[in-house]
Amino acid sequence: MSILLKLKKVNLKYQTGKDTIKVLNNIDLITKKKETISIVGESGSGKTSLIMLIGGLEQATSGKIFFQDHEITKLNEDEVSAIRKKNIGIIFQSFYLIPNYTAVENVALTLELNKFKNPEKEAKLLLDRFGLKHRFNNLPSQLSGGEQQRVAIARSIAMKPELILADEPTGNLDTENSLMISDILFNYVKEEGSSLIMVTHDPKLANKAKRKIKIKDGKIK
Amino acid sequence: MEKSNNSSEVNLIFKYAFKDLSRNYKKIISIIITLFISLFILSAIFTIEDSLKKELNDNAKALLGGDLEIDYNRNEGNLKLVTKVKEFATISQMIEFSTMVATINRDKNKSLFTRIKTVDEKYPLYGTVEYEPEGAFDRMQNEPNTVLINESLSKTLNLKINEQIKVQDKLFTVIGIVKSVPDVSGFVAFGDWALAGKQTLEILKLNGIGSFLNYEYKVKFNENDDEQEIEERIENIFKDDQKVKLRYPENSASGLKRIINNFSQFLSLVSISAMLIAGIGVANTLLSFINQNNMSIAVRKAVGFYSGDIKILYYLQLLILLFVVTTLAYGSSFLIVPFVDQYLSDGLGLNVLPVFSIINFIKIFLIGLLVLIIFSIPTINSIDQVKASNLFRNVFQNLEFYYSKKSVILSFLLLSILVLVFSYNSENPIYSIGYFAAFFVCLGVFFLLSKLIIFFLKKFRSTPNISLKVSIKNITQTKSITPITIMSLGLGVTLLLTLALVGTNFKREIAKSIPNIAPDYFFVGIQKGEKEKFETNIFEMDPNAKVEIVPMVSSGIVKINGINPNTYISSDNDSYWVIGSDRRSSWVNEVPEDNPITEGKWWDLTKSNELQISLDAKVAQDLKINLGDIFTLNIYGREIDGKIVNFRSVDYRDLSINFAMLFNPQFANNIPHEYLATTKFKNIENFDEISMLEVLPSLSMIKIADYLNKVTSVLNKVFMAVTLISAVTIIIGLIVISSAIMVQGKVKEYQNLVFKIIGFTKRDVILSSIIEFLIIFNSVILIATFFAVIASKFIMENLFELVWKFDFKVLLTLGFSIGLVTLLLIMLTNLKYLNPKVYPLIRNQ
Structure with missing residues (x-):
């Protein structure tokens, strides 16, 4: 399997007043295509920061991050956006749906951005696949937490990305919904051959991944 | 709880x-x-x-100068009646006139058309005259040929105390400077003026209509008298005198x-x-x-x-x-x-x-x-x-x-x-209520506009351009704030445009150059025997000067169709001045070039023994006068009936010779008269006012440029006040426009965060914001322009009584500038929302 992602001595620091907080410390990580990885660790250990760096939503203080052939640490914001919109899907614990867009519109937006011919039709197919046929025209506020997360997943995988980044995807859901969401995610990466990097506190979910990484005090253990 | x-x-x-x-x-x-x-x-x-x-x-x-004012305007009035009032009240006589004041004994002497107020020793009945040096006012009363000049006149002619000046052909000494007089009401508020003793009029022997004489008697009641009773007594004394006007403090x-x-x-x-x-x-x-x-x-x-x-x-x-x-x-x-x-x-x-x-x-x-x-x-x-x-x-x-x-x-x-x-x-409560009605009509129209925009945009949703699509979605989405944005922006832009249009119209009025056909000088007070002398002198100084001389007579409208003219028009009407006091009228053989006939026929030469009148069409309209109506005019104490035979369109703003009433020369030539002249010089530098005054001492000269400068200086002060208050209101308008954006702030920030996560570039986000603004602004500006044009026209013409002109170029520039400034403001207000930092938001910071 070829390399999809490579992190070389990546550091992330924050300045709060006079204090410097080291969030990530010399992270080295290589992931291959179709690999599923779970990241575990205590709160504040740097898990979410790591996937934000990978997704290009945050800039590393030092070190290099390669995604496929691109060194994303060298690219500007728009260039990273261009990679993200085609190759990286992100799922959040808080869903981050656009409140005044319907379920279909939320999903179709990614497709439209990538100039799909029938974005709404594609979006409906995806939502249907996740059991949301009856919720096409509902606003996020009219959906349950599980339904909102399914819409968010549909939106993130709409472009069939090489890599899916998930930050506590079941963190806001009950057991039943958590199970459903994890099944959807893992079945999808299996069927489509995407890679998945997932931050979670849930040991069961973490164990579903082929590889498990533990982070402590900003370092991979 | x-x-x-x-x-x-x-x-x-x-x-x-x-x-x-x-x-x-x-x-x-x-x-x-x-x-x-x-x-x-x-x-x-x-x-x-x-x-x-x-x-x-x-x-x-x-301000009135007394408890009551007896105003005889251009006549000395009925002195017998005035004497009757003197029996139970104090009277101070005051006569104002205009004449030329000139410097002497200088290398280059200067002259100026000046208003002079002659007062007796009882003046002022109320308030005080502020002057310097001490005792100058008493000296003015006791010593003939002395005057006190105001600060403006002192500056304009660079006059010092004890310097001699020439008023007509008499020498006067400036013995003091007046800082203020209490009765500004009947006097010149701005400009150049002087105070002189009561003997001055006799010294100058003024009588021509070119001197703009004005006779007033100020009355002060005795301390213990009942004011109302005395007022009634005076009203009774003058009840049969049609030439007099009584004024009270509330009219001051x-x-x-x-x-x-x-x-x-x-x-x-x-x-x-x-x-x-x-x-x-x-x-x-x-x-x-x-x-x-x-x-x-x-x-x-x-x-x-x-x-x-x-x-x-x-x-x-x-x-x-x-x-x-x-x-x-x-x-x-x-x-x-x-x-x-x-x-x-x-x-x-x-x-x-x-x-x-x-x-x-x-x-x-x-x-x-x-x-x-x-x-x-x-x-x-x-x-x-x-x-x-x-x-x-x-x-x-x-x-x-x-x-x-x-x-x-x-x-x-x-x-x-x-x-x-x-x-x-x-x-004016009607204006205020009308204003509120207009404000809410504007609000309603902008609300309807927003609904219309949403309705039409919903039909145009299929577009391959993602930025356009997002902006259309933002405008048309459920719970969209488009209506409130359009109403805020619409009212803000309407206000900005209205004030800007008022401002530019003001500026144009101030900067208005002298009309092409306007003469350089007006000359008044040319007596019948001085006409040739006047012309000869003008042509000696500038052979190419264009001179226009017309006869002039003073007349008052005593009756219209046999009844009191006051029944035809109220005193607050724009044309009341025509019947308010004696007017100057003239006569010409041909229709004046710039006064075209709008109705009726020019003089009927077969009726040369009858007085025919050509009337200003606007005055005729305000007075509701028809062709064939009869004006009874008082000319030199004789009442003459004249028939209205035509109406002319008179534009007083062109500053050429314009009269509300023109008579048929065949009849009017026999009336004793003097002349009014205008001159447009080819080489104005050759014209010397002082030499002219030496030949015709009673001549009054009004330089158009000086007159316009005075008007301009007053307008400039009003313009400054309008600009200041407009600027402050514009700031509020801009705050409101940005507040309309702030309403969306949180949503926009959140939305742009999601856009960023799924791969929108900064360009896409900014572009969608610009498109959204352009769609809204372009619709708003058209309606706002319509309202602003109406509002600014109303303000200029009704509140300031100035000319309003539609200038498409100015409107286009203003619309574009306001659009640009608003867009910049919106982009600045939106800046923090356009490219949100993902990390702090996701971390709920």
């Missing part, structure tokens, strides 16, 4: 209101600024108007009062515009603020606060804020009075002092409160939409204005009170 119906709960709400306000005042700084500016304008206008009116009322008798400074009233009417409308627009701004900012506090409201509800309690909490904060801001704004308005005082004391000798009025304070607070409540009702009602359950569902809920039937009725009631409070006591 139980419903707040006992004192401890009220205390709790007060405690939280103060706590929230002290912690959040930085977040609502734009509410504070908007409120302060608008209340400051309102306070300043109320304070200045009150201070001015108090000064005018306190000095009404001084009527011209000045009219200017103040018109100007304060305009300023009041601007200030209420500022208040109403500020109200929209407050509503927007408050909604944005409540949206920011969405979570804390939900938490409060979760711990047991009633929705009503939370709303009271917000109303209370607004009330506290309004009280503090009103106090500050009203207090600060007193700082403006010294500036007004300085400006007015220079020209008019009025000393304006700040007048504290608790009624004004309450009125300002009440107007502020009404505006605030009217616009806050739908905003604060949005609190009802916040659900404590949102805390569990992790849903970001954007609040929107919320109207219930009850709140609509309440808003309407409060609005009616606001209209009544504002219109009551306003100079």
Whole structure:
């Protein structure tokens, strides 16, 4: 399997007043295509920061991050956006749906951005696949937490990305919904051959991944 | 928490209101600024108007020059009747006239057309004359050929005390400088003038109509007399004298009062515009603020606060804020009075002092409160939409204005009170009520426009351009704030355009060059035997000068169709001046080039023994005169009937010779007359006023450029005031426009965050914002231009009585500039939302 992602001595620091907080410390990580990885660790250990760096939503203080052939640490914001919109899907614990867009519109937006011919039709197919046929025209506020997360997943995988980044995807859901969401995610990466990097506190979910990484005090253990 | 119906709960709400306000005042700084500016304008206008009116009322008798004024205008009047009044009251006679004043014994002498007021030793009956040096006023009364000149004349002719001047062919000595006289009402407020003793008129032997003589008798009642009784007695004495006009203190400074009233009417409308627009701004900012506090409201509800309690909490904060801001704004308005005082004391000798009025304070607070409540009702009602359950569902809920039937009725009631409070006591309640109606019509039209835009855009949703698609979606989405953005932007842009159009029209009036056909000089007071001498002298100095000489006679309209002319027109009509006093009229053989006939025929040569009259068409329309009507004119004491045979279109602004009435020369040539002349020089530098005066000492010369400069200087001062107040209102307009964007702030920031996550570039986001603005602005500007054109035309023509002109180029430039500035403002306000930092947001920081 070829390399999809490579992190070389990546550091992330924050300045709060006079204090410097080291969030990530010399992270080295290589992931291959179709690999599923779970990241575990205590709160504040740097898990979410790591996937934000990978997704290009945050800039590393030092070190290099390669995604496929691109060194994303060298690219500007728009260039990273261009990679993200085609190759990286992100799922959040808080869903981050656009409140005044319907379920279909939320999903179709990614497709439209990538100039799909029938974005709404594609979006409906995806939502249907996740059991949301009856919720096409509902606003996020009219959906349950599980339904909102399914819409968010549909939106993130709409472009069939090489890599899916998930930050506590079941963190806001009950057991039943958590199970459903994890099944959807893992079945999808299996069927489509995407890679998945997932931050979670849930040991069961973490164990579903082929590889498990533990982070402590900003370092991979 | 139980419903707040006992004192401890009220205390709790007060405690939280103060706590929230002290912690959040930085977040609502734009509410504070908007409120302060608008209340400051309102306070300043109320304070200045009150201070001015108090000064005018306190000095009404001084401004009139007595308890009563007997005005005979251009005639000496019936002295027998005046003597009768002298039996029980003190009378001071005053005669004003205009003539040339020239320097002597200089290398290059200068002359100036000057108004001179001759007064007797009883002057002034009320108030004081301020002059220097000491004793100069008494010297002027006792020593012949002495004058006191005002500061402006002293500066213009560079005259010093004890310097000699020539008035007509007589020498006078300047023995002092007058700083102010109490009775500015019947006198020249701005410009050049002088005071002289009563003997002056005899020395100069003035009698021609070119001297613009004006006879007035000021009356002072004895101290213990009943004013009303004496007034009635005097009215009785003059009841059969049609030439006299009696004036009372309440009529004093009527011209000045009219200017103040018109100007304060305009300023009041601007200030209420500022208040109403500020109200929209407050509503927007408050909604944005409540949206920011969405979570804390939900938490409060979760711990047991009633929705009503939370709303009271917000109303209370607004009330506290309004009280503090009103106090500050009203207090600060007193700082403006010294500036007004300085400006007015220079020209008019009025000393304006700040007048504290608790009624004004309450009125300002009440107007502020009404505006605030009217616009806050739908905003604060949005609190009802916040659900404590949102805390569990992790849903970001954007609040929107919320109207219930009850709140609509309440808003309407409060609005009616606001209209009544504002219109009551306003100079012209009809204008004020009309203004409110227009304001809400504008609001309604912009609301309909927003609905129309949404309706049409919904049909254009299939477009491959993602930025366009997002902007259309933003405009048309459910719960879109497009209507409020369009209403705010529309009213803001309308106000900006209106004030800009008023400003540019003012500027054009100020910069208006002398019309091409206008002469360089007007010459008045050319006697019958001096006509040739005048022409010879002009042509000696400039052989190529273009001279126009017309005969001139003074006549008064005594009757129209046999009845009193006052029954035809009210004294506040624009054309009242035609019958108000004696008018100068002329006669010509041919129709004047710039006075085309609009109706009727030129002179009927077969009826040369009858007086035929050609009348100004506008005057005819105002007086409701038809062709064939008869004017009975008093010419040199003889009453002559004249028939109206035609109407002419007269444009007095071209500054050429224009008369409201022209007579047929075949008849009028026999009337004793003098001449009026205009001259347009080829080489104006060859014309020497002093040499002209040496040949014709009684000649009066009015240089058009000097006259226009005086008008320009007054207009400039008004323009400065208009610009200043407009600039302040424009600031409010801009704050409101940005507040409309702030309402969307949180949603925009969130939306752009999601866009960024899924791969939108900064360019896509900015482009969609620009497209959204352009769609809205382009629709708004058309309607706003329409309203602004109507409003600015009304303001210029009705309130300032100046010319309004439609200038497409100016409108285009203004529209483009306002669009650009608004776009920049929106982009600046939006900047932090356009490219949000993902990490702090995701981390809920």
